[in-house]
Amino acid sequence: MQLLYLLIEIVVKCVVVFAGLMIVVAYLTWLERKVLGHIQIRYGPNRCGPFGLLQPFSDAVKAFFKEDLVPGDSDKTIFVLAPMISIIAAISMFAVIPFGNQFTIPGTDWVVKLRLADVDIGLLYIFGIASLGEFGIVLGGWASGNKYGLTGSLRAAAQMISYEVALGLSVVGVIILSQSLRLTEIVNLQAGGFWNWNIWYQPAAFVFFIICGLAEINRTPFDMPEAEAELACGFNIEYSSMKFALFFMAEYAHMVTMGAVAVTLFMGGWQPIIPQLSFIPGIVWFCGKLFIFLFFFIWQRGTFPRLRYDQIMKFGWKVLFELTLLNILITALIVSLRG
Amino acid sequence: MILPILKGLALTLNRFFSKPITIQYPEEKMPPAKRWRGIQYFEKNERGTTKCVACGLCMAVCPSQCIYIETAEDEEGRRYPLTYELDASRCIFCGFCEEACPVNAIFLGKNYEWVEGDRTVYLMTTERLLEEKKLNP
Numbered sequence: 118m119q120l121l122y123l124l125i126e127i128v129v130k131c132v133v134v135f136a137g138l139m140i141v142v143a144y145l146t147w148l149e150r151k152v153l154g155h156i157q158i159r160y161g162p163n164r165c166g167p168f169g170l171l172q173p174f175s176d177a178v179k180a181f182f183k184e185d186l187v188p189g190d191s192d193k194t195i196f197v198l199a200p201m202i203s204i205i206a207a208i209s210m211f212a213v214i215p216f217g218n219q220f221t222i223p224g225t226d227w228v229v230k231l232r233l234a235d236v237d238i239g240l241l242y243i244f245g246i247a248s249l250g251e252f253g254i255v256l257g258g259w260a261s262g263n264k265y266g267l268t269g270s271l272r273a274a275a276q277m278i279s280y281e282v283a284l285g286l287s288v289v290g291v292i293i294l295s296q297s298l299r300l301t302e303i304v305n306l307q308a309g310g311f312w313n314w315n316i317w318y319q320p321a322a323f324v325f326f327i328i329c330g331l332a333e334i335n336r337t338p339f340d341m342p343e344a345e346a347e348l349a350c351g352f353n354i355e356y357s358s359m360k361f362a363l364f365f366m367a368e369y370a371h372m373v374t375m376g377a378v379a380v381t382l383f384m385g386g387w388q389p390i391i392p393q394l395s396f397i398p399g400i401v402w403f404c405g406k407l408f409i410f411l412f413f414f415i416w417q418r419g420t421f422p423r424l425r426y427d428q429i430m431k432f433g434w435k436v437l438f439e440l441t442l443l444n445i446l447i448t449a450l451i452v453s454l455r456g
Numbered sequence: 457m458i459l460p461i462l463k464g465l466a467l468t469l470n471r472f473f474s475k476p477i478t479i480q481y482p483e484e485k486m487p488p489a490k491r492w493r494g495i496q497y498f499e500k501n502e503r504g505t506t507k508c509v510a511c512g513l514c515m516a517v518c519p520s521q522c523i524y525i526e527t528a529e530d531e532e533g534r535r536y537p538l539t540y541e542l543d544a545s546r547c548i549f550c551g552f553c554e555e556a557c558p559v560n561a562i563f564l565g566k567n568y569e570w571v572e573g574d575r576t577v578y579l580m581t582t583e584r585l586l587e588e589k590k591l592n593p
Contacts, residue, residue, distance in 0.1 A: 152472065154476070155471070155472045155473075155476065156468045156471050156472045157471070158471055158474060158475075158476050158477050158478075159476045159477070159478045160476050160478050160480075416465065416468060416469065416472070417465065419468050419472075420464045420465050420467075420468040421461075421464065
């Protein structure tokens with residue numbers, strides 16, 4: 118019986134998280150267009166429902182009814198598989214994110230932990246799956262049989278791999294401080310007010326993490342694989358219909374996950390700002406902090422011009438790599454000196 | 457390097473909270489310019505028909521040759537256009553017809569919204585031109 122309850126709990130949690138993530142992704146596209154619109158002193162979508170709130174659904178319906186093209190020159194199996202790899206990786210990254218503490222179902226003594234999986238290598242899992250997601254982009258562009266797609270793929274491979282190094286190095290400081298890869302443990306160590314958050318102990322790492330995260334999810338200042346200006350959409354140039362929509366959703370799901378990881382590592386996860394406010398459920402705090410990050414991701418897209426490809430590579434290898442290493446060195450020195 | 461980045465972010469945030477300058481087109485409209493040259497209309501005379509005397513000057517001056525006139529005389533000896541055809545799909549809205557008209561019969565109005573799926577509808581007759589007067593009080 119206990120096993121059955123556990124199974125039901127897991128299934129319910131999976132469904133709820135998946136549905137929640139999909140809704141967030143859908144409305145993130147709406148939010149992005151709305152925020153970018155207002156940054157450019159216009160309205161953004163406002164025709165479809167009140168404030169354009171039905172826009173994601175009309176986009177989904179449109180994507181469904183578009184013609185699903187598979188180019189003759191493409192490697193058909195990989196061409197079809199690539200968007201699936203992308204979206205599966207983007208969604209499954211969310212499995213280890215702790216988005217709340219735990220609560221007891223009223224009337225029973227059944228404790229529900231608000232995370233799908235509490236594995237002790239959580240951070241490692243996230244980095245592993247994040248690299249897997251790149252295969253979707255690389256294979257998708259390569260299998261298209263299109264020179265722009267191939268160029269986009271090459272850029273994706275080069276850029277994401279070089280930024281993954283700095284991304285991985287930037288969180289090592291946090292790992293040194295918390296001495297754990299388990300995300301719940303990292304969050305629990307940041308309990309008791311905002312002055313305990315890792316962002317105050319690792320400010321440089323936080324900045325590097327955000328920059329590398331943006332490069333990792335191909336957001337606009339670093340959107341080399343999807344260079345609209347010179348590659349005409351890069352890796353997804355041959356994709357249409359739901360395959361394109363899957364890439365699109367994967368990009369936004371990736372963005373949500375990157376924001377969630379940043380919240381977990383640096384902003385105290387579900388922990389309230391001050392301990393007195395702990396009567397507000399942790400999931401509200403988590404979503405609030407996540408929203409700040411998502412808004413920032415959109416906000417900086419509306420602000421910064423795109424970098425050139427060689428500038429990105431130079432910045433990644435000649436600046437970020439060294440600075441993150443230096444950050445680890447200083448953190449390790451201070452931690453070992455304090456004993 | 458950091459300061460310009462923050463300045464840029466501050467600027468875009470400022471823009472984000474300012475009121476959009478969009479004019480919501482079908483509901484709100486930009487008033488056309490004072491000297492806007494839109495779709496033509498006919499002025500009426502005291503008998504309620506067109507002022508046009510079918511002199512043919514507009515037909516002669518029209519650079520895109522979109523005006524065609526057949527002249528006729530009524531029983532009192534007044535000239536009037538038996539057919540007056542203005543192909544609005546070919547008109548370039550230069551306003552020469554308005555300038556050439558000796559009796560101030562044809563004017564270029566303010567209307568700029570006219571979309572049809574069939575190009576024969578753009579062939580404006582006398583009646584259509586008189587009707588267009590209602591949009592230009």
